[in-house]
Amino acid sequence: MAKKKKPDNNEPQTLGVLAQYSGADELVAAARKLTDQGYKKVEAFSPFPIHGIDEALKAPAPLLPWVVLGAGLTGLFVALGMQYYMNAAPENAELFGYYSPYQFKISGKPFFSLPANIPVTFELIILFSSLTAFFGMLVFNKLPTLSNPLFRSERFRKATDNGFFLYVDAKDPKFAVNSATSALSNAGAEAVETIEQEATGHTLPGMIHWVGALSTAAALLPPLWMAAAATRPSATPRYSIFWDMDYQDKFKPQTQSTLFADGRSARPHVPGTIGRGGMRDDTRMYLGIEPDAEVAGSRLRTEALLASYNAQPDAPPADGAEEDTADASAEGEESASDEAATPAAAATPPVDPNAPPEPNWVTLPPMPVTEAMMDRGQQRFNIYCAACHGRGGFGDGLIAQRALQLQQPTWVPPTNVHTEYVTKQPIGKIFNTISNGIRKMPGYKEQISVEDRWAISLYVQALQREQTAKEADVPTETLQQLRRQK
Amino acid sequence: MSATATHSTVPEIRAAAPSLAATALGPMGLGVVLLVIAAAAGIGGGQVSRFWHAYLLGVSFITALSIGALFFVIAHHLAGGRWATVIRRLAELMASAIPYCAALFIPIAAHILMTDSGALYPWNDPTIVAGNELLEHKSGYLSDGFFVIRMAIYFGVYTLLAKYFFGQSVAQDTSDPLARAKMMGARSGPAMILFALATNFAAFDWLMSLEPTWFSSIFGVYFFAGSVVAYVSFMILMLNFLQGRGVLTQSVTADHYHDKGKMLFGFIFFSGYIAFSQYMLIWYAAIPEETQWYAIRQFGPWVNFSWFLLFGHLLIPFLGTMSRTVRRNKKLIGFWALWMLVMSAANLFYVIMPQADGVEVGNMMKHPLPLPWLEALCVVGALLVFIGALVRNAAGKNLLPIHDPRLPISLHHHVT
Numbered sequence: 001m002a003k004k005k006k007p008d009n010n011e012p013q014t015l016g017v018l019a020q021y022s023g024a025d026e027l028v029a030a031a032r033k034l035t036d037q038g039y040k041k042v043e044a045f046s047p048f049p050i051h052g053i054d055e056a057l058k059a060p061a062p063l064l065p066w067v068v069l070g071a072g073l074t075g076l077f078v079a080l081g082m083q084y085y086m087n088a089a090p091e092n093a094e095l096f097g098y099y100s101p102y103q104f105k106i107s108g109k110p111f112f113s114l115p116a117n118i119p120v121t122f123e124l125i126i127l128f129s130s131l132t133a134f135f136g137m138l139v140f141n142k143l144p145t146l147s148n149p150l151f152r153s154e155r156f157r158k159a160t161d162n163g164f165f166l167y168v169d170a171k172d173p174k175f176a177v178n179s180a181t182s183a184l185s186n187a188g189a190e191a192v193e194t195i196e197q198e199a200t201g202h203t204l205p206g207m208i209h210w211v212g213a214l215s216t217a218a219a220l221l222p223p224l225w226m227a228a229a230a231t232r233p234s235a236t237p238r239y240s241i242f243w244d245m246d247y248q249d250k251f252k253p254q255t256q257s258t259l260f261a262d263g264r265s266a267r268p269h270v271p272g273t274i275g276r277g278g279m280r281d282d283t284r285m286y287l288g289i290e291p292d293a294e295v296a297g298s299r300l301r302t303e304a305l306l307a308s309y310n311a312q313p314d315a316p317p318a319d320g321a322e323e324d325t326a327d328a329s330a331e332g333e334e335s336a337s338d339e340a341a342t343p344a345a346a347a348t349p350p351v352d353p354n355a356p357p358e359p360n361w362v363t364l365p366p367m368p369v370t371e372a373m374m375d376r377g378q379q380r381f382n383i384y385c386a387a388c389h390g391r392g393g394f395g396d397g398l399i400a401q402r403a404l405q406l407q408q409p410t411w412v413p414p415t416n417v418h419t420e421y422v423t424k425q426p427i428g429k430i431f432n433t434i435s436n437g438i439r440k441m442p443g444y445k446e447q448i449s450v451e452d453r454w455a456i457s458l459y460v461q462a463l464q465r466e467q468t469a470k471e472a473d474v475p476t477e478t479l480q481q482l483r484r485q486k
Numbered sequence: 487m488s489a490t491a492t493h494s495t496v497p498e499i500r501a502a503a504p505s506l507a508a509t510a511l512g513p514m515g516l517g518v519v520l521l522v523i524a525a526a527a528g529i530g531g532g533q534v535s536r537f538w539h540a541y542l543l544g545v546s547f548i549t550a551l552s553i554g555a556l557f558f559v560i561a562h563h564l565a566g567g568r569w570a571t572v573i574r575r576l577a578e579l580m581a582s583a584i585p586y587c588a589a590l591f592i593p594i595a596a597h598i599l600m601t602d603s604g605a606l607y608p609w610n611d612p613t614i615v616a617g618n619e620l621l622e623h624k625s626g627y628l629s630d631g632f633f634v635i636r637m638a639i640y641f642g643v644y645t646l647l648a649k650y651f652f653g654q655s656v657a658q659d660t661s662d663p664l665a666r667a668k669m670m671g672a673r674s675g676p677a678m679i680l681f682a683l684a685t686n687f688a689a690f691d692w693l694m695s696l697e698p699t700w701f702s703s704i705f706g707v708y709f710f711a712g713s714v715v716a717y718v719s720f721m722i723l724m725l726n727f728l729q730g731r732g733v734l735t736q737s738v739t740a741d742h743y744h745d746k747g748k749m750l751f752g753f754i755f756f757s758g759y760i761a762f763s764q765y766m767l768i769w770y771a772a773i774p775e776e777t778q779w780y781a782i783r784q785f786g787p788w789v790n791f792s793w794f795l796l797f798g799h800l801l802i803p804f805l806g807t808m809s810r811t812v813r814r815n816k817k818l819i820g821f822w823a824l825w826m827l828v829m830s831a832a833n834l835f836y837v838i839m840p841q842a843d844g845v846e847v848g849n850m851m852k853h854p855l856p857l858p859w860l861e862a863l864c865v866v867g868a869l870l871v872f873i874g875a876l877v878r879n880a881a882g883k884n885l886l887p888i889h890d891p892r893l894p895i896s897l898h899h900h901v902t
Binding site for chain 2: 065115118
């Protein structure tokens with residue numbers, strides 16, 4: 001058997017010799033004897049790891065640690081290279097030609113700086129190393145092996161229980177069945193058997209190889225075609241399914257434009273101008289406050305506001321600040337009493353003696369009151385407010401009911417708008433609450449237009465009025481109508 | 487070891503000679519003399535600030551050794567550790583040197599209490615604090631009385647823990663080994679919490695407050711990681727030394743060196759990881775009150791020292807201690823242990839010395855004495871005191887916890 005035969009499934013073939021030993025120490029001793037005689041392809045099988053078996057088998061030092069080291073170093077260079085490519089320094093950008101990197105200046109740091117790159121590098125080293133260790137372990141162990149000829153040995157099943165085995169592979173250059181058998185027996189084996197290749201008489205049809213080779217080659221065609229197309233200039237425009245979505249007549253944020261001298265697509269505001277809808281100097285309309293010298297929206301404040309529109313582009317108070325500054329001061333006035341009013345005291349917040357004086361709230365909407373406005377207010381109220389406050393404003397909306405059912409500890413019940421504390425409020429204050437929120441209630445000025453907020457305020461006051469209304473307050477006609485319905 | 491062997495017949499189980507207590511006075515005395523020479527040369531030579539920083543470097547270096555050893559003892563009990571039982575007694579001896587470290591801290595405490603000098607801690611100088619809003623706010627915490635009280639608390643905690651675990655371990659040699667092992671295991675959890683708190687704040691006080699306007703919440707961990715590196719290095723060197731003199735030659739095997747080498751490797755990387763975590767956040771945010779600490783070290787004469795530390799304390803020993811072959815060879819791992827012990831001192835040098843007035847590595851080169859001789863003198867002096875303390879603690883004690891229930895497992899330890 002010293003000569004190697006071509007695999008042939010029609011003839012039985014010896015794969016190796018298996019020997020069983022009585023215990024771990026005997027196994028180690030036998031392994032040492034075999035390897036001392038010059039056998040190289042010797043393997044040991046035991047139910048548990050045995051100290052010293054590696055030395056006894058004279059197994060070559062495993063290659064895997066070096067492979068993992070290589071993978072780790074690969075991770076190091078891939079990570080650094082990737083990050084260098086992705087945001088390389090401008091002086092090297094043209095190295096990459098068409099595939100130019102993303103040059104984002106972040107936090108004033110250099111385009112390529114090691115401290116920022118170390119976390120990614122660290123992770124990639126670990127990723128490459130651990131994946132290589134795992135899959136390398138499988139590969140070096142020749143796993144997954146679906147079937148091993150040793151499993152055909154009845155005796156070998158004890159290898160996971162109480163059997164200790166040595167196996168000399170036929171691929172060993174010194175291998176011969178007789179000499180290997182006697183060597184194993186002399187080393188104290190309890191039993192020795194040869195492991196044969198099963199003679200099935202079947203071989204794989206040659207056609208299968210051709211099919212496999214052809215489909216593999218065919219699978220390579222699309223990526224090859226893509227690679228070729230990507231580097232070849234083409235006269236036809238890129239194929240686009242939705243052309244007008246791919247190419248739109250607009251500038252994206254933070255992009256360049258050749259249209260303007262400074263090259264920026266985003267334009268700074270022009271001094272002395274205000275964007276459409278940006279002029280909000282009517283404090284009655286936008287803040288619900290009568291303009292006077294004391295508060296936000298006063299003449300002095302409005303003048304300061306107007307002056308800011310004339311500021312040069314680089315001056316700090318830029319466009320868009322007008323409503324924010326005014327609101328911030330209005331909120332500031334509100335917040336002092338907000339903090340004092342803890343959720344438990346939501347219904348009747350105590351009066352804080354240190355609270356700044358209430359602004360001079362408007363008592364009438366800054367627009368003509370019409371029935372259409374009242375209807376609009378009712379509709380908007382039922383959309384935005386009723387979910388919590390209830391359609392009647394009693395603080396019994398569906399959300400409030402559900403929260404009480406669930407006994408949510410952090411839930412602050414919505415205010416009943418018919419408590420005296422609210423009914424006494426002028427309409428300007430109600431408008432302000434709707435706009436900027438109060439306690440847990442969020443502000444709605446981003447969702448609801450200013451006219452609609454006034455309409456809702458009006459409707460809230462109508463709801464309040466309704467609670468104290470007498471028969472005489474209702475127009476006779478409507479009264480009769482209601483009576484008839486009854 | 488056969489079952490019939492008795493203590494008298496097995497040379498491995500022998501106690502250190504009681505006469506060592508007297509021998510210990512030699513190195514201890516020499517160490518104190520060196521420290522006194524350093525003080526005379528430093529203060530006499532007009533380098534007051536530099537001397538105090540160098541002195542702090544020396545004593546915090548040996549304190550780090552003790553703290554690292556104490557951590558190891560507690561962690562070993564906490565985890566129900568088995569493999570290191572053979573070297574646990576040696577770690578206990580190192581941890582028990584903490585009262586001597588405390589004694590060496592007394593001159594610093596006296597310096598803070600009795601003078602208003604900002605030579606070591608700038609917050610101790612009222613003229614520096616006055617007018618600095620940040621320092622005025624911190625002055626409640628960074629005040630001399632409170633600082634010394636805290637120092638006493640830290641050393642109280644360390645001494646209590648070290649004495650407890652060492653005392654129980656020694657008592658275990660004669661009585662109730664199992665009950666004591668269980669009790670030490672049960673108490674190691676609270677002990678670890680106390681240890682962590684003390685170490686965190688000790689690092690803030692001793693080292694971070696050298697730059698009183700600077701702060702870094704990870705600094706305690708940074709100091710701790712460096713301490714464990716120093717401890718493991720010292721332990722490997724001590725084992726090499728003892729085995730060279732025929733002590734513990736049978737108990738401590740290549741497998742123990744292997745595991746100690748793994749620990750060294752792990753903590754080298756951990757300390758680098760922590761140092762980088764501290765660095766990167768500060769570098770990225772680039773806020774002046776945080777970057778000031780690195781500004782001294784990254785620009786000007788100290789930048790080369792930073793590079794030296796990056797390669798010497800992290801990258802080179804990381805690769806050097808990676809191999810299994812190196813870790814299992816006590817001479818090779820001993821070489822890296824010596825390397826890391828020197829680098830641990832260099833790490834503390836890097837933390838402490840740039841804060842000293844008028845100390846710059848570049849200037850030192852122009853100095854008539856071209857090396858950081860004052861600092862080396864202090865480190866060697868303190869180390870001699872530490873070794874003396876170690877020998878004194880060992881006198882008359884077994885070098886193995888001979889009746890610990892886990893000792894047999896440790897003796898049979900094999901790294902698979």
